[in-house]
Structures are given as structure tokens and as C-alpha cells.
Amino acid sequence: MTAAPTAPPQPHAAAAGPTTSSSNVRAWTVTALLVVFMMVNFADKSVLGLAADEIRADLHLSATQFGLVNGAFFLLFSVAAVVVGLAADRVSPKLLLVLMALLWSVAQVPAAIGGGLAVLIGSRVFLGAAEGPAFPVAQQATLAWFPNHRRNLPGALITLGVTLGVIVSAPGLSWVIQHHGWRMALWVLAGVGLVWAAVWAVFGADGRHQIGTAGANTRAERAAAQVPYRRILTSRTWIGATVAYFTSYWTVALMLVWMPSYLRNGLGYTADEAGTVVIAPWTIGAVALLAQAGITGWLMRRGTGSRRARGWVGGALLALGAVCCLALPLVDGSTARTVLVALGFGLGGSYAAVAATSVAELSPPSRSGGTLGVMNAVVTAAGLAAPAVVGALVDAQGSDGYQSAIVLSGLLLTVGAAASFWLVDPARDIARLSA
Template sequence: MLVAFMMVNFADKAILGLAADPIMKDFGLSATQYGAANSAFFLLFSIFGAVGGILADRVPPRWVLLGMILLWSVSQAPMALGAGVAMLFASRILLGAAEGPAFPIAQQTTLSWFPDHRRNLPSALITVGTTLGIVIAAPVLTWVVQQYGWRSAFGVVAVAGLLWAAVWAFVGKEGHHAVAADAIGTAAKPGPGTVGYRRILATRSWIGVTAAYASTYWMLALGLVWLPSYLHNGLGYSTTTSANLVAVIWAVNAVALLGQAGLTGWLLRRGVGSRWARARVGGITLLLAAVGCLALSGGQHGPVTVLLLVLGFGICGVMTSIAVTTVAELAPAERRGGSLGLMNAVATVAGLVGPILIGRLVDTQGLAGYRNAVVLSGVLLLLGGLATVTLVDPDRDRRRLAA
């Protein structure tokens, strides 16, 4: 159910990217204005991500998840029913606020069932839900847009959210920490010796994985908002081929996530420290993705370009799962939701800045704007990879927090 939850979450996010051209045409929006509409999604996303993560340390996440997805569906309805450009901005702001805590709370709920050395696969599966949402949404919603118009796509994701909520209301359960708190009718309360959030956020590991996650989230925003347009307008692929390539790239991301989970779990079970098993695996992956983006600056389409697209966009998502499991390893259980939410809040600022900045590049530089956006993305991935390799050592920082 939580994997399906994240699938709906990312199908919601993907609509504006998949329907970019018809929406811009119908509303007469420039690329900068359209980028602003996408950035509006992140206006409250980061703030509510932090608030929701802290709330999930005190309120059973089961009900928070249910309330969030009902708000998602409500926020999509106006666009499905014929609302104009002002409501486009308003609905994206509401959707962003409701979806802000989704990923950290889904991860917190999942990880509460598993000891640290078993968390890589369940964390990866939740993250795979984000990629499966795009893999399924890209061809399906593109077909819906072509056959029934872009407004119908908003209706489809709204109904999907309501269906999920109806099932979750009956089958949703808490992890063992939340069940224990709920059984006595009170939220878990920190004890007198609890480590404060400030100390957790000051660790080199939290700073390093947050920086790396921010570079990954920049790529996520670029992939959701501008990748279909880049493939179509920047590289010359047809709309259908662009949608299929988007699905392929996100499918590769899913495979990479599962491969990372298997490799990291194997290393941890053999006694390898998480500095290598998590941080170095994630950092090297980001560095390879950076090479792929920087090599894409030629701007020509063909087999080599497809391979570079897969390398640049298709593997960097493994850092999402690594960042989550690293913070979960580092933070005490009673501070885990807040630590994850605060990491998510900081990293997702990239989603606020990225779409509008890339839209500005496209407006002012034309096709060269797409190429420069990809080069900029490569530089950010390079910095994120270096931060992970040099700063992150969860074992070291966990010992310091416990001292």
C-alpha cells in the first residue's frame, strides 16, 4: 500500500511535465511562467515536509497518510473541472503542501518494522514506488492527454488517490513503534536524555546526505517538469517517443534502486561499515550520473544520447534511498521522523528553484537553455557526490551523538 501511495504521489507530480505543451498553449504561458507554476508546487512543500515529519514523531502516521492523500485528490479536482490559470497555481500550492510530508512519513512508517541491516530493501521499495509512478504515468497519462485532453489526466490521478484512501482506511497499519504508542492512547514522548534535532542536523553525515539528496532532487524536478519537453523540443523526439523514453529512464532508476539495496545490504551483512556500504556507493553513483549529464551537452539524439540520458537521469535516484537509511541509522527512533522531514525540507528547495530557473534559461536561450540546464545539473550532481564521499560516516556520527 505504501509503494502504491508513492506511485500516486509521483503520478500527481508528473502531470504538468507530461502535459506541458498543451497547457502552455491553452493558457498562453511562457516557459518561465510555466516553470513558476511548477515551482509553486514547492512553495509550501518543504515547510510542510518538515512539519509533517515532526508531527509523525507524535501522531500515528496511519491517519496522517490518509488525510494527505484525500487532500491530494481534492487539489486536483478544480483543474479537471475547467479551472483557469490562477487555480492552476493555487491547486499546485495546495498539492505541494499536502504532499510535502509524504516521502519521509512513508519511509518512517516502513522502516519502523525493520532493524538497520534490513532497511535497505524496504526503503528502496518505497523509493521504487516513486519511479513506478512515472513509469506507469508517462505512457498512460500521455495517452489520456492525447485522447481526452489534459484536464482528464487530473481527473484520473484524483480518482486514483480516492481509491487508495478507501482501501487504506481499512488495511493501513502502524509499524511496531507507532503501535506501542497508540496502544496506550498517547504519542511517543522524548525522554530526558533524547538527542535534540540541532545536534543531529549539525553532524557531517546529515549535512552530506542532505546536500547529495538536494542534487538528486534537482534531477527529480528536472525529470518531472522539463525532461519530456527537453526530449521533444531540445532533442527532437516525438511526443510518444519522449514519453516512452521517460518511462525507460524511470524504469532504469527502479532497477538501480533495487540493485543498490541488494549491494548495500550484502555489504552491511558482511560487516562493511555504512561509510562504504551506503555513502561511497551513493557518492560514486552521483559522480557517474554527473559524467552522463555533462556529456549530454552536445544536444544530438541517437543511441549514445539515450545511454547518456539513462546514466545522467536513471541512476542518481539511488541517493534518495541511501539518504533515508543513513539518517534513519544516525537519528534516535524518537527523532527519526523529524530528522527525515527536515532533510526532505532542505533538499526539496531544489524543486522550488529548479523549474523556474530552467524555464528562464529556455526563454532567454532557446534550445541552448536545455543544454545549459543539463550541464548545470551535472555540476550539482558532482558536488553532491563529493559531499557524500567526503562527509558521510554514520557510524562515526552516531557514536558522537550517543556520547
């Protein structure tokens, strides 16, 4: 987020000589493959949102029912994230990743073949269980190729894969849905998952750097390596990063599930237009992620601590997103509202890299997979609640329910920004864990 080698980590693995040119190439090759991994992951997540109106018409679903279907994706998502996150401290991430990709493809098949609401729910629950550990394990596998001071960019790129997955797939999947049906889109995603698994099996590899307290060379570091999970999970940094990431993920869930419907039914875009406009918040999020990585890296190279370089920069993104969401009722016209929603959700949904790198810095090597997995489990509970809450608002208020949902998101992002500013300080909590 080696992070999870098959053999116990060696005390001086992180300092095993200078980085060679070939290992550097391998590190970025693995990073590129894992960016694509996250692209496939979020294309899988976004497909139902892109086909929301078609699925609701085909299966005769209310907005609340459709929200519950999408929430079902997260029913086992969090449990799987914890279980596999803990396993990632002992099992090769390369093996875990290829197994996950294969299971994603299998999960698409039942709903792609046919069936009604029950089949769709079962398929999404299975897919959610298979995808739950994806982000923490991908972060762990990537960051294990880089020392701490070089992790901001690769960590951001893995998160960028989330946005690129929607940006790249949304127009193509929308076209498939409009011309060949939403079930054909599931077949396409199943095939893409199989191709990635085959490529990763050949070119994937586990990294050599430990995550967290590097090297365990001092008495304090050796003590930190034995710290129980309980102390890490009750640290202010872990709590602050998790709360902030939860509010950020709330907006991500709404972008995945309800943004296309809001564009079509709330702002009057056609299906084809919505399939293009929907990439706007994801594009803004991608730019925000790269900017955050650049600013954070620059600050840390100048000696700025993680509290400001990560916690404050990430908190600023959430605060800006909150302002845009809360301003929505103050403007009229579809263009102005599209701009505010794109900025609010794009900026608000870009906290994941800050959360992952902050927790990775905090955690000792033997605890990184578990702490990242538990964080992901708590955070993605937002994906279980957000679609159902918005569905209920839409059923109760009609198209005005979308605006209420966006304002609610702004309030949550305000809480997340405060948590990031006030609580995230890895250096302080590392010292406390080592005491």
C-alpha cells in the same frame, strides 16, 4: 523511516520477541501499499510535465512562467514536510498517510474543473502542501516494520515507488492528455488517490520497530534518545546526506517537469514517442535503486560500516550520473543524447533511499520524524528552484537551454557525490551524539 506510535515508544519495543510469519507478511503488505502510495504521489507530480506543451498552449505561458507554475508546487512543500515530519514522532503514520491521500484528490479538483493560471497555481500549491510530507512519513512508516539490518530493501522499494509511479503512469496519462485533454488526466489522478486511501484505511498499520538508536538499552543509547534536533541537524552525516540528496532531487525535478518537453522540442520526438521514451531514466533509476539496496545489504551483512555501504555506494551513483550529464555536449544525435540523459538522470536521481536510511540510522527514535522531515524540506527546495531555472534558460537560449540545464545538473551531482563520500558516516556521528 514503532517510528511514530500514538503512545510513547516502549524502551524494549524493538526487541519484543522474534518476528512471526504473520507479522512478516503484514510488514511486506504495508510496504507494498506504501510503494503504491509513492507511485500515486509521483504520478501527481509528473502530470504537468507530460502535458507541458498542451498547458502552455492552452494558457499561453512562456517557458519561464510554466517553470514557475511547477515551482509553485514546492512553495509550501518544504514547510509541510517539516511540520508533519515533527508530528509523525507523536501521531500515527497510518492516520497521516490516509489524510494526505485524501487531500491529494481534493487538490486536483479545482484545476480539473477549469480556470486559468491562478487556479492552476493555487491547485498546485495546495497539492504540494499535501504531498510534502509523503516521502519521509512513508519511509518512517515502512522502516518501522523492519530492524535496521533489514531496512535497505524496503527503504529502496519505497523510493522505487517514485520511479514506478512515472513508469506506470506516463504512457497512460499521455494517452489521456492526447485524447481527452490535460484536465481529464487530473480527474483520473483524483480518483486513484481516493481508491488508495480507502484500501489503506482497511489494510494499513503502524510498525513495531523503533527508528534510529534501537532500544535505548545502554547509557549511550539513552543519552542519544535525548539529543536535541540541533545536534543531529549539524552532524556531518545529516549535512552530507542532505546535500547529496538535494543534488539528486534537482535531477528528479527536471525529469518531472522538463524531460517530456526536452524529448519533444530538443530531441525531436513526437508526443506519443516522448510519452514512452520518458520512462527510460526512471527505469534506469529503478534498476539503480534495487542494485544499491542489494549491494548495500550485502556489504552490511559482511560487517561493512554504513560509511562505505551507504555513503560510498550512493556517492558512486551520483558520480556516474554526473559523468553522463557532463558528457552530453560531446556527442551528437538524438539517440546518443537520449542514452546519456537517461543514464545521467536515472543514476543521479537514485540517492533518496541512501539518504533516508542513513538519517534513519543516525536519528534516535524520538527524533526520526523531525530529522527526516527537515531533510526533505531542504532537499525539495530543489524542486522550487530547478523548474524556474530551466524555464529561464529555455526562454533565453531556446532548445540549447535544455543542454545547459543538463550540464548544470552534472556539476551539481559532482558536488553531491563528494558530500556523500566525505561526510556520510552514521556510526561516527552516532558515537558523537551519544558522548
